[in-house]
Amino acid sequence: MFINQTYFIDSCNDAELNIKRESKLEFQLMYDDTKEIEAIMCIIQGLGADIRDPVLKFNMEYFASKCNVAVLSVNYHGIGNRPQTGAKWYLDDIDKLIFDTSLKALNIEIPYDISNLNTFEEFYPAMDYLNKEIQKKKDNWDLSRDYYLDLSASLQLTNNEYQNYGIMQTIDMINTLLYVKTKIFKNNNLKTIVVGVSHGAYMGVLSAKIAPWVIDAIIDNSSHVTLEGDAWRYIGFGKEVDYAQYSCFATFHYFKNIRLCASEKTLWTTNKQSPYYFSLARKLIRETLNKDHLNIQAKYPNPKYIAYHSKFDEYVPLEEKEEYVSILKELGVDVEFTKITDNQQVDGKFIKNLTHGMGIPIKLLIKKHLSQILQEPLKDKTCKKEISYKCDDLIYTFKEENEQILLDVQKLS
Template sequence: MIVNQTYEIDSCDDVELELKRESKLEFRLCFDDEKVIQTLFFIIPGCGGDADSNYREHLASFVAENFNVAVVSVNYHCIGNRPQTGAKAYFDEIDTLIINEHLKVFKLNHKIPSKTMDIETMHKEFMAFDELIQAQKDAGKIAQNYILKFPISFIPTKNEYQNFGIMQAQDLINALLYIKANPPFSLRRGGDLRVIMLGSSHGGYLAHLTAKIAPYLVDAVIDNSSYAKFSWHYIGFGKEIDFISIKYREVNPIIGKNTYIYPFSKTLWTSNQHSKNFFSPTRRQIRNILEPHHLKIQSKYPKPYYVSYHSLYDTIIAPPQEKAELYKILKDLNFNARLRMICSADEIDGKFIKNLSHGMGMSLKTLILKELPLMLENLKQNPKQQWDNTSISYPCEDTIYHFSQKEAKIVLECEELKK
């Protein structure tokens, strides 16, 4: 019988910004209680439709029914940063500043809401701006081709914020360690649970980052369209860098007749070099998967299997040349790593691969059916390497990031390098 269990546990604080976390970590475990479980299979949602809870539950049940695995679905830190996952909208200080400048230029009188808005209210506000501009166009005071472009922020559920990567990967590891310490299912005799992580886009990125932080825990990564380096689009403060063209927008704009709204997630990171929250080169390095000297450090630990699918035309969100370079380095370091670059429309079959844009419209169920049996066979043929060292350290520009396993938790310590 398929069993679904939900857990809430304490996870990690924000060590980099020295902030105490307010929220609990929630995750779900799905398994067949008549099977002997050999593997934990993480399905890691990204920022799109695969974050929908009903879809995730259906997919988890399908996998648990068809394979000897327990399926883990983690509501990692800031997963609720889209309207479909519960986020609300608001205008932060930068949003308000940008909009007020537009209003001043055209001598428009409009009061910007100071409270959070549900999606329906946000659309009403959007229409108010649109009608305001149209009235000025009708009066001949604004050029007919003028479009008001402005940002808006999404505040995630649980009053969280976009830390990007580190806390999210720690959440995945802490869920993994909790299950290993408290397994509610029958285990294979004499064998440790193997761990496979699968994700698309940001979910695939987190699978890679988790393997970077805890390579001795992760046995395999199955990925679709993840970025090899952190993405400016999802870090939350792209509007600080370019608020005119909104080059680093997170999602496609909400488009009206006279207005474009560009949504961004709430973040505490900033481009201000004088702030303690500055997203410095160090903080970028630790989040990059494509960081050659970090990959060399990781290669001295048990090596996960990697398989990835990527579109050659995914040039904005996840540059394919970076992904190709990452997988070349992995191979050079003797990782078992396979990258399938989708290069032409001839490879679109309408079922597995539906287009050549970011994510390729890929069916996760088909990806699982295609790659999970191969990964399970690889793990069966290659017993888990005994490994006692449960810590790893990555030197960055001015800080060493120490990750260590202590009492069924992954702990981060940041050590400043002496100048």
């Protein structure tokens, strides 16, 4: 019989900020119980999609019905961070200050009290009024015809969550794999495979840093390996630096003359006096390209690593991925790395373009590698199920206990 079931389980708290989690971890699992299951495969959703995505469901059903695998996907902590996955617009104090300052700069008055505009339903009429006033100024040539106004707005994540970024998300994914393996199938000899594109791929790669003994294979399409360049703005505090340049995303969806620059709700801040300061240590633990950390990781049984990356990726430099792969190979990790460097590799079916993700269909990506992964012998994962990393002034220790990953963060004396 084909099994398609949704589960809600306990997972990690925020050990970095000492915050108890309010929400359960939701995941969906599919498999055919008439088959001899050989592996558990997790397809990790990236930004803007969750387990209700129809393409994801199609792919999960396909592989669960065609192959000897159980397929799961996880609504990890903070996944509901876009309007299409349930995030709600609101204005915080910084957003309101930017709104007010922009009105004064344009010399426009609106019949609304900005201090009382909190929800989307409350601030939309005020911004719509401003949008029309800007159009009048453009029609009168008081503003250029290509003018638009950047305004800041925030997104409240689903389940009253916030953007922790990377760590809680990836622990959620690992905890789900452990739960399915030990509680549902009760078989420690099942392989675990993680597959993702972009942020989903990043979580897959980060899982090898957090618990290398849990994962058997990673299929990575275009993950980032540092928080340099474009990646750090997704944490949510970009507006503390420049709300327009470092927004999580920006959209003209609601107004023709106003671009809403979105920031996810996060507790992280650039304020060094805050207990929520995103320090160098917080950054280092979230980066997979760190030679000192990779030297530690390599002492454990590591997963097979299969990666694709384009030379023309507009978000993640190929050079960073090449350096990461080079270190892995030096350390003896089993790596298959495909670089896409010219149009001759674009076949229109598997590789469709040269930009971020290369348009590779997740179904074809999995089909290309799954049988090979299943045929390879299961590695001996016997080791101490605990790993520690020194990150500037902090020590991060990840430990598997009672089929869950626990994080302990200690300050160096």
